[in-house]
Amino acid sequence: MRFYFLAIAAAMAASGLQAQNVRPVLPPVKHKTVVIAHRGDHVNFPENTLEAYNSAIKAGVDYIETDLRTTADSGQVIMHNASVDGLTNGKGKISELTFDKVRSLTIADDIHHKKCHVPSFKEVLLACRGKVNVYLDFKEADVNMTWRMIRALHMEKNIVVYANTPEQFREWKRLAPEVPMVGSVPDDVKDVASLNTFLDAYPLSVVDGSLGQYTPEMLAALKSRGVAVWLDVQDENEGPASWSKALDSGVPGMQTDHPGALTRYLTQQHRR
16 A cells, blocks of 8 residues: 655645644554554455454454445445455446445355355444454545544544545545544655655654665654554565564554464564
């Protein structure tokens, strides 16, 4: 996931808008090192299903990461891709299918020899409520409708939002400035000076990034400004070597494809 804030800066300047200089407080967590389950426990269960999320919750993660999209009739469902092709037994773009149609599709769980379903946003919030925080990758949805749902289920203190377009970022800041925002530091920001300029314009509560992206000086600057760093360690080689490298850099969190294994590793390292 990459959120290109340079494009946002240009769009905001053109429209005369400025980012609000407010950095909301992150949801509370119980552990020293924050663990975000990327699409749930999707190595053991189909991604973005309730089964994957429930497994990640049982593993003791601090956040589940979920992808929100809107159907043709304004229903809110969870899926990473814009279409249902491949993952489900159906075909078509989510934006062109009805909520009931998407919900009727099945997802094969070959490991457990069962069928799963595409969850609604409401179902995911209810599954997480009182148990875990939500890292909302805001793929394609209506901010006002989403925020109403979050508040109706009393999850407003347990959510962070990753916006994917300049328009989404502006709309979240306008309608729900109290929501902590997650973003990606532009690739051309490589030193403390340019990082501070970026953070002055965009008061993020969290930045993501890859292993080795930030120098020790940049990490110190982020910490001094109260901006958390949650590194994306998920890849085909993810394991103790990458987790150790992330811990050695001093970052407070990681997004993972292996939530159970990572929480066990952190416990062994006395970082939980």
